[in-house]
Every structure is written in C-alpha cells, then in structure tokens.
Amino acid sequence: MWHVETGVAALVVAVGLGVAAVLLGPDGLRWWLVALAVVVCTTVAVVVPRWRYRVHRWEVSADAVYTQRGWWAQERRIAPMSRVQTVDLAQGPLARLFGLTTVTVTTASAAGPLRIEGLDRPVALALADELTRKADLVEGDAT
Template identity: 55%
Template sequence: MPELREPSQRVSPRARLMWGTAALLESVVVLVILWVVGPENDWVPLPLWGVVAVGVVAAAYVVGMPPWRYRVHRWEVTDTAVYTQTGWWVRERRIAPMSRIQTVDHAEGLLAQVFGLATVTVTTASAAGALEIAGLERGRALALVEQLTVQADTVSGDAT
C-alpha cells in the first residue's frame, strides 16, 4: 500500500514571522505576569530562577517553533479534494472531498493583517471539524476561496 504523500503547497514564508511574533508577544505577556506577581511571593511561590527558566523555554519556543511549523504546514487543492497537513508535535493530514464542502471562509486577524496574510477555513460535514489553511498571502487566500467555492459548487453531492 503506497504512503500518503505530503501536500504540494507551502504557506507563505511570512507565516514564520507572524508565528514568531505571536509567540514572542505571548511569551512577553507570560513573563510580565510572572514578574508582576513577583518571584517568591505568597501567591505563586516561584523563585527567580523559575522565572528565568520560563524565559529560556519561551525564547527557545519563539526561535524554534516558526521554522518547524513552516516545514510541516502544507496544503493542496485537486479537482476532487482539499488536502491539508498541520501540526506542531503531532502531524495531522486531512482530506476533504469537494462534494463534502459546505462553506469556505476567509479570515484575517490583526497580526495576520500586519504581515499581509490570511486564513482559509473549509467547513465540511465531518465530525473532525473544519480544515484550516493558515498563513497564506492575502491575495492567494482570496483566490483560493473563490476557486474552492466554484469547484465545490460544480461537484455533485449534498455536502452532508
């Protein structure tokens, strides 16, 4: 039995910057909270070395996660299906037949807008939930929404 190949398309290289920036902002918030509640206080008995350790782990996350995630996140659209691969620790590959597509959505969060990126969400009749392609260039995402809408509309089936 042949092994399932990876989808052929990558997300935008700018997605690495967006993910890194998001991780940095999250890490700063955590570190500020830890610092404000204060090392070795009554609420959180965390010694100063604990705050430093959290900072080291956060720095490793900010530096290591974006390139790792970029290598994994892929997508592809064929005449018959939408195929995605996502993950961080666990890789998930999902294939949604065109006949099962119910909606195709486009979203741009604040940080995504700063980097000119968007997310396309393909909702199907699957209990596993929607397929999400995050980190696409805005123009590519809009074109993909249009393409999928047309393709899903031309395929026979009831999307249930």
C-alpha cells in the same frame, strides 16, 4: 506572524514567571528561576514557529482539499470536493498587519472545518474562488 504570536505569548509567560519568582522564590533561587523562564520562553518563541512552518502544508486537487497542520499534535485532513459546504476567509488584527488570511473550508464532517492559515491575501482569494468553482462542479449536496 507566527513568530510575533508566539513571542508575545512567551513574553507574557516569562513576565508572569519572573514576577512569581521574585515574589515567591527564596533569594538565592529567585534569579535562577527568572533566567530559566527567559531561556525557556525565548527558545519556544524561536523554535515553535519554525516547526509549525515545516509542518504546515496544503494542496487542492480536482477531487479533494488536503491539509496538514500543527506543531505538537500534527493533523492531516482530506476533504473530498463533494463534501465542501462553504469556503470562508478571515483576518485577525495581527494577520491583517502582515497581509495574511486564513481560509476555512467547512465540510459535512464531524471533525470540523479545514483551516489553511497564513496565506497572502491574493493567494487566499484565488484559493477561495478555486474551491468554490471546484465544489460547484461536483454532483451532490455535500451532506
């Protein structure tokens, strides 16, 4: 899914740069600009999803939810079960096409929710159930 998302974005950028090069660039430089746009966008479309996959991690223990995500700016988050307020599932059209789901764990934190992307739907459903059960076992009101 990340390959398709990044590929579509890179294609849009490559077409835009190509059109700009054809309309604005001098004749000799024009095709070099088009070629450079295609090479850069193709490289991004291949490298970024693999890089994201290598960084993207999550784990649930009895006490907390751990996430790590990002490709350029990487983020690690830990949310104690006592801070979990809601667990939501979401599927965009592309994710639905691939049978993937995003789990969003809303916490009592100013940093915002934790997101676990790209889970197979059955895994996401089981994770949401597990997080809900574990959060219910913890004393307190998650504030």
